[in-house]
Amino acid sequence: MAGTWQHTTVLLNEAVDALLGKPDTPSATGPATYVDATFGRGGHSRALLARLGPQDRLIAFDRDPEAVAEASAITDPRFAIRHEAFSQLAGLPAAGIAGVLMDLGVSSPQIDDPVRGFSFRNDGPLDMRMDPTRGQSAAQWLATADTQQIAQVIRDYGEERFALPIAKAIDARRQERGPLATTAELAQLVAGAVKTREPGQDPATRTFQALRIFINAELEELQQALEASLNVLQPHGRLVVISFHSLEDRIAKQFIAQHSREVYDRRAPFAAPKAMRLKALGRIRPAAAEVAANPRSRSAIMRVAERTGAQA
C-alpha cells in the first residue's frame, strides 16, 4: 500500500539547488527536461516541480511498484513516471536532459514495511526485491546458491569479515531444516556466526546490506546509469548522486574523477588529449541539524558534476 509508510527526503534543497544550478531560478534557457532516477515517495520530485518553469518536464523512474503508485497520484502535466530500473535512462534522447538526480538505495517505506523483507528488525518474508514483480527473492537465491558464492556476495557487498562462517551456517541450516524463509531466521543465524560484534551495530547489518545490493544488482545499475547519463545530459547539464555507503560512493566518485580529467593516449603521445566530459563541482554532506532530525541521513554523501560539451 503506497502512502502507509513515510520517507524523509535527504538533502532535499541541496539536491534541487545542485540540479538546477542556480537556486530559485527556473531554467533560463528555454524548456528543460530533468530526470529523477529514484522517485521513492517523491520528495525531490515534488520540490523540483515547484521550482520548474511551465514548459519544463520531469521524468521520474522507480523500479518499485509502490513508489510508482505514489507517483501516479501526481497530476502535474509536466511530470511522467516510468516503472523501470534507472539504467533504462539510456533510452532517453542523447544530450536532451538538463539534470539527472540519483538518490540511491532503499526508501524508508521499503525498510520499514516488514512485508518487503529488507529488515532484520521486523520479521517478514525474506524477499529484498525493490521490484517484487521480477527476479529472484533473497530466499530463492539463498536456497540454491553455492556456499562459496554466498560467502563472496556477503564479503564483497557487505565487507563482512565473517562471510564464510555465515555462508556455511546458511548451508548447514538449509540441509538440516530446509531453506530460510524469513528475515528473522536469517538475522538469528547470522548473529550466531558473527563472533565479534561492532559497537552499536546489529550483527546482521552487513549481511542484509550485501544481499540487498546483490539481489537488486545495485552497483551494476549505478555504473550503467552513470555511463548513460554522460550520453543523455546536455552541455552544462547536472549529475547529482546521493549515496549511503562506501561502495556506492566509490563508484560515483571514481566515475566523476575519471571523466573530469583529460585522457592522453600513451600510444600517441603528441595527439590532443581526449577532452573531459564532466566537471566535478563538489561533495556535500547533510548539515548537523538534518542528521539530528533524520538519523538515516548521517551516511549520505552527495556528489555533483556538470556535463561539458565534449563528446566521447
Ligand SMILES: C[S@@+](CC[C@H](N)C(=O)[O-])C[C@H]1O[C@@H](n2cnc3c(N)ncnc32)[C@H](O)[C@@H]1O
Ligand atoms: C532513497 S529512495 C529515494 C527517495 C526519494 N528521493 C524521495 O525523496 O522520496 C530510493 C528509491 O530508488 C529506487 N531505486 C533504487 N535503485 C533503483 C534502480 N536501479 N532503478 C530504479 N529505481 C531504483 C528505490 O525503489 C527507492 O524507491
